[in-house]
Amino acid sequence: MALTGLLRVGEVCLRVFDLDEARRHYGDRIGLIETYQGEDDKLYYKCPDEHDWYSVVLRQADQAGVEYIAFKTLNDADLEQYEAGLSEFGIGVTYVEAGAYPKSGRRMIFTLPTGHEIHIYAHKDQIGNGMPTRNPGTIPDEGYIRGMRTVRLDHVLIGGPDIGANREIFSKVFGFVVSEQLVDHETETPLAIFMSASTKPHDIAFLLQPEPNRFHHLSFLLDSINDLYHAADLIGKHEIAIDVAPNRHGVTRGATIYFFDPSGNRNEVFTGGYVHYPDTPTLTWDTTQVGRATFSHDNLPRESFLNVLT
Numbered sequence: 589m590a591l592t593g594l595l596r597v598g599e600v601c602l603r604v605f606d607l608d609e610a611r612r613h614y615g616d617r618i619g620l621i622e623t624y625q626g627e628d629d630k631l632y633y634k635c636p637d638e639h640d641w642y643s644v645v646l647r648q649a650d651q652a653g654v655e656y657i658a659f660k661t662l663n664d665a666d667l668e669q670y671e672a673g674l675s676e677f678g679i680g681v682t683y684v685e686a687g688a689y690p691k692s693g694r695r696m697i698f699t700l701p702t703g704h705e706i707h708i709y710a711h712k713d714q715i716g717n718g719m720p721t722r723n724p725g726t727i728p729d730e731g732y733i734r735g736m737r738t739v740r741l742d743h744v745l746i747g748g749p750d751i752g753a754n755r756e757i758f759s760k761v762f763g764f765v766v767s768e769q770l771v772d773h774e775t776e777t778p779l780a781i782f783m784s785a786s787t788k789p790h791d792i793a794f795l796l797q798p799e800p801n802r803f804h805h806l807s808f809l810l811d812s813i814n815d816l817y818h819a820a821d822l823i824g825k826h827e828i829a830i831d832v833a834p835n836r837h838g839v840t841r842g843a844t845i846y847f848f849d850p851s852g853n854r855n856e857v858f859t860g861g862y863v864h865y866p867d868t869p870t871l872t873w874d875t876t877q878v879g880r881a882t883f884s885h886d887n888l889p890r891e892s893f894l895n896v897l898t
Contacts, residue, residue, distance in 0.1 A: 594700025598660030603649035619735020654803035658707035673761035686732035703800030745798035745804035773874035805854035
């Protein structure tokens, strides 16, 4: 599949209470690489195998949650095309000039029906993944990969009251497809919608919630199940607050661990899952199988997993 348009979730900005605690969690424990020091109230990180300068921004605030989610698109000219598509949904956009966000080109900003702020940009300076682009080899120098050994920022799950409108926008304006969904078995009401712009099972997902602008988790890809258990060992060693111990999703079929940062924002590390193609049919789960859909090793739904958001 030739990827055009939106490529991936390129950046997530989270609000945290204390930057020293956040640096210890995201830098020392998870092993993200701190790549930029700008404003006193922000930290900038990337995963080891990412080339762009940063993908995670942490902003000190008095309330946890997500500040914004930014998608990287292929071409800068795409922004005007997206603006036209969003106008058909009655959504206005604003533009910020290149450099307003560090190392980044100009951005288009708008708000989803669920209340989440979305950025779209085409350019970000690159710092590399610890290996040259000519004769790169297979691994960077020792010490570059540490902590939980993440590969990349992979996807986000957000919550709000009008996830159906989000689905229409991502489908009709940005070309995403619904890879999987969880519906109420009596009413067929969508409770969770998983959408892909690539060969991943999902790039973004929406969870039905009564309040707008809620954040469920951001997720980091790991290379292997051995890395997943290595991450679990670190979580236990450092007494990181855990939500779900190693398990496997029915939805997406990924092996997973969920845990919390010191501010209460949920993180995920995962590995595996299937390859999604444009002709892959939408997979539908209903609430008679919500345990298996969420955690297929024990088929037990977790109340915290469905209802604890920042």
